[in-house]
Amino acid sequence: MMAGRVYVILLTTCATVMGFNVSVDVTIERRIQGVSISDRQKWINIHSSPANPPDWRPADITEFEGYGANLGRSFVFSSMMAISEEDSTRPGFVNKTKLIEQCKNNPKQFLGWQETEVDLVHSSKTAQLYANGCGQPPKGFVPGSHAATAEFFQTYFENCMWPTTLDRYIIEVANECNVKVERCNTSWAEMIAVHIAVADALHNASSGGPQKALVCGPTAAYPEYEIGGFENWRDIMGEFIAVAGKSVDCVSVHYYDTFVGGEDYGEFATSTRTGNNLDALLDLQESFSFFSFGHVLPLLVSEYGTGFKEDELKYAPLNDWRTLRGVMGKLMQFMDRADRLLKAIPFIVDKATWNPNTLQNSTYSYPWVMWRYVNNSWQETHLVKFYQFWEGVMQNASVKACLSYKDLLDANIQVQCFAGTSEVHVIINNLDKYPKSGNLVIKNLQHLFGVNVAVNMTTTITRLYYDSDAQVPVLQKSVQDSYPTYIPLTPFEAMRISVTLPQEQANVKADVATKQPSLFLSTVSERTYYEMNNKMLVNISEGNPGLFQFNVNNSSNTIMYSELRLGLSASYDDMIALLEPDNLANNMTVTVIAANQTLAFDRSNLGGGLHIDTKDDTVFGALKFYNNINFPSQITPTSTQIQVSVQGKATLIISSAVLMLGEKLE
Numbered sequence: 001m002m003a004g005r006v007y008v009i010l011l012t013t014c015a016t017v018m019g020f021n022v023s024v025d026v027t028i029e030r031r032i033q034g035v036s037i038s039d040r041q042k043w044i045n046i047h048s049s050p051a052n053p054p055d056w057r058p059a060d061i062t063e064f065e066g067y068g069a070n071l072g073r074s075f076v077f078s079s080m081m082a083i084s085e086e087d088s089t090r091p092g093f094v095n096k097t098k099l100i101e102q103c104k105n106n107p108k109q110f111l112g113w114q115e116t117e118v119d120l121v122h123s124s125k126t127a128q129l130y131a132n133g134c135g136q137p138p139k140g141f142v143p144g145s146h147a148a149t150a151e152f153f154q155t156y157f158e159n160c161m162w163p164t165t166l167d168r169y170i171i172e173v174a175n176e177c178n179v180k181v182e183r184c185n186t187s188w189a190e191m192i193a194v195h196i197a198v199a200d201a202l203h204n205a206s207s208g209g210p211q212k213a214l215v216c217g218p219t220a221a222y223p224e225y226e227i228g229g230f231e232n233w234r235d236i237m238g239e240f241i242a243v244a245g246k247s248v249d250c251v252s253v254h255y256y257d258t259f260v261g262g263e264d265y266g267e268f269a270t271s272t273r274t275g276n277n278l279d280a281l282l283d284l285q286e287s288f289s290f291f292s293f294g295h296v297l298p299l300l301v302s303e304y305g306t307g308f309k310e311d312e313l314k315y316a317p318l319n320d321w322r323t324l325r326g327v328m329g330k331l332m333q334f335m336d337r338a339d340r341l342l343k344a345i346p347f348i349v350d351k352a353t354w355n356p357n358t359l360q361n362s363t364y365s366y367p368w369v370m371w372r373y374v375n376n377s378w379q380e381t382h383l384v385k386f387y388q389f390w391e392g393v394m395q396n397a398s399v400k401a402c403l404s405y406k407d408l409l410d411a412n413i414q415v416q417c418f419a420g421t422s423e424v425h426v427i428i429n430n431l432d433k434y435p436k437s438g439n440l441v442i443k444n445l446q447h448l449f450g451v452n453v454a455v456n457m458t459t460t461i462t463r464l465y466y467d468s469d470a471q472v473p474v475l476q477k478s479v480q481d482s483y484p485t486y487i488p489l490t491p492f493e494a495m496r497i498s499v500t501l502p503q504e505q506a507n508v509k510a511d512v513a514t515k516q517p518s519l520f521l522s523t524v525s526e527r528t529y530y531e532m533n534n535k536m537l538v539n540i541s542e543g544n545p546g547l548f549q550f551n552v553n554n555s556s557n558t559i560m561y562s563e564l565r566l567g568l569s570a571s572y573d574d575m576i577a578l579l580e581p582d583n584l585a586n587n588m589t590v591t592v593i594a595a596n597q598t599l600a601f602d603r604s605n606l607g608g609g610l611h612i613d614t615k616d617d618t619v620f621g622a623l624k625f626y627n628n629i630n631f632p633s634q635i636t637p638t639s640t641q642i643q644v645s646v647q648g649k650a651t652l653i654i655s656s657a658v659l660m661l662g663e664k665l666e
Helices: 058-067 076-081 096-105 146-159 188-206 227-235 237-244 276-293 317-335 356-360 382-390 445-449 503-513 572-579
Strands: 018-032 070-074 118-122 168-172 212-220 250-259 299-308 341-346 371-374 377-380 400-406 413-419 423-430 436-443 458-467 472-480 486-489 494-500 522-530 538-540 546-551 558-571 588-594 597-599 618-627 641-648 652-665
Touching: 018 413, 018 423, 018 445, 058 382, 070 341, 076 096, 076 118, 076 146, 096 146, 118 341, 146 168, 146 188, 168 188, 168 299, 188 212, 188 237, 212 237, 212 299, 227 237, 227 652, 237 250, 237 276, 250 276, 250 317, 276 317, 276 522, 276 558, 276 618, 276 652, 299 317, 317 341, 317 382, 317 413, 317 423, 317 458, 317 472, 356 371, 382 458, 382 472, 423 436, 423 486, 486 494, 522 546, 538 641, 546 652, 558 572, 558 588, 572 618, 588 618, 641 652
Parallel strands: 018 436, 018 522, 070 118, 118 168, 168 212, 212 250, 250 299, 299 341
Antiparallel strands: 018 400, 371 377, 400 413, 413 423, 423 494, 436 486, 458 472, 458 494, 522 652, 538 652, 546 641, 558 618, 558 652, 588 597, 588 641
C-alpha cells in the first residue's frame, strides 16, 4: 500500500444504520436455472473424513449427525502414494500389484458415519507428485512422469475409492499447485499438462461405469486475478481454462478473506473476498469458460472461509468469529449459483491431531479446529456454531428454496429462504461492519399452514453475532408466537427466522401435502446470461465507452426482476470517487436497452469490503445494478439483444458483464 494513506476497507453509502426491506413469498419456488438450492450435501460440509478416535469419537459423530453435517474432503491419492512403492521393473511407475493388494486388504470404513453423510472430494497434495517434494522430499512413491501419475490415479480410482451410492466422484489432482510452481521446480504449463493426463485417464477408467469421474483443477489459491492489469488472470487461471478446459470437468478454487496483521491487528488489516470481490472473481471465471466452450465449467470450492498471515497464531474467540463470518457470507453467495457449483466445503476441520500444537500447545492450536485439547480434555471452539446455525434447514425432503425480494438496494444484506410442508426458514446476513435494521414480510403463510392452524405457529429466532463486550461469538435462540417484522442486525450478524408448526400439526400437514401436486403455486428460475462478444477486460474512460450485448434466448416468460453485474477494477482513488453516492453519474453512466426500451437500473452499494491489491494499489469487485419494476416482459426471440453501454470519467477495467433475469415459469 502507498505510504501515508489510510484505507477504509469496508465501504457503505453511509456510516449509519440503514433500513432494508425483505419480502418472502412461500408460494413461489426459487430455482437457479432450473436447479434447486436446497441440497445440504452441497453446502453443509466439514473439511474432514472418517477417522478413528480421538479425531472422531462416537459422541462427536452423534452430535454432528444431529446437525445434519456431511464429511467433504480427504487427500487420499497423495496419502496412498506416501505408503506405496515404485515398481522395480518399471522405473517411475507404481507397483500396481501391491497398490491393489493394499486397498483390498484395507477397505475404506465409515467408522460410525452413515454412507449418505460422506461425500468426499478425493484430493491430492501437490508435493507428493514431485521428486523434490516442493521443498520437503516426499515419502513413498513419487511418479516419474505424467503417464505414471495418470496410471496411479486410474489404479486408485478402479480399486481404492470410498464406497458411494452417488453417480460420480469429485477428484482433484494437485492442491493449490498454482502457488507452488517455483517450489516444485517446474512450470505452470507442466502442471496444466499433468491435470490433462490424469483427467484423460480417469475418464477412460470411468467410461460406462456406475460412477463418473469429475476431475477438477487447478485447486487454485490466492486468486488475485487483477494483479498487473489482469496479467495474473491471463497467465494462471485463464491459461488453465483455455488449455485444460476441454479435458477437466470442473474448475476448483479456494476463496479466503485474509487477516494480515499480528495477534493484536485491527479490524481493517484484512484482504476481503466476501461480497463484491467474490462475485467479480466468479463472474470472470464463468464468462471466460462460457465464451471458450459454450457452457460454464462447474465450480468446486474445496476450501473457503478466512485465513491468517501468522505462522504462529494465538487462539482467540475473535479469530473463530472472523472464520464464521467469512464462511457465512460466502455460503450465501454460493447458493445463488447452485446450478454451476458442485460443492462448497468451508475450511473448518475436526481436531487436526496431525498438527504438533494440537496436543502439545493449545495456546497456538490450529486456527480452524472445532476442538482444542486444553487441560487434557477436548473443548469445542466456536466454529461448531456454523453447523448449529444451519441445523434443521433443508433436512426435510419437502423443503425447497422460496422467493425473497430486497426492495432497498443494499448489497450488504443477503437473504435466502426455504419452505416445506410445515416450516419456513428465512436467513438474513449482514456483510457490513455497521449495524443494519429493516423490515420483514413473509407472504402467504396461510397457504402453507392453513388459516385454522396459523395460531399454532411457533417462531424460533437464531442469531449468530459477535459480543464485543464478552469478546466471543454468540449463538442465541429465542422463541415467540409470531415472526418478527422488524429485524435489527449487529455488524456481520446472521439471523435465521424459522416459522414451524407443532409436531402434531406438522404430521397432519405432511400427510395432506403428499396428496397435493406441489407445495408451491409457481416457480421463478434465475437465468444467467454472459456477454455474447467476449467483452472481458475492457478499458473504460472518458470518451472511450464500452458496449456489452446479451443474447437473451427463449425468454418469453414474465421477467420479475433483473440484476446486472459489472466486474470493475480501478485505482483505489478512482474506485472511491466512483462509489460516492452523489458522484456516480459524474464518474460512470450505465444505459440499458432491452426490447427497444431504455430501462432504469438502480445501482446498489458495494457489498462487503474492498479487496485492495497491495502490489499496484487497485481495487477489484462487482458492482450491481437492479431493475425490479419495468423490465419488459415481452422479450421474444425477435428482440433478443440487450445492450449495456458504460461511459466513465474515471479509468476503469470492466472484467466481465453478466445479466441475471428472474423468470416466472408459466
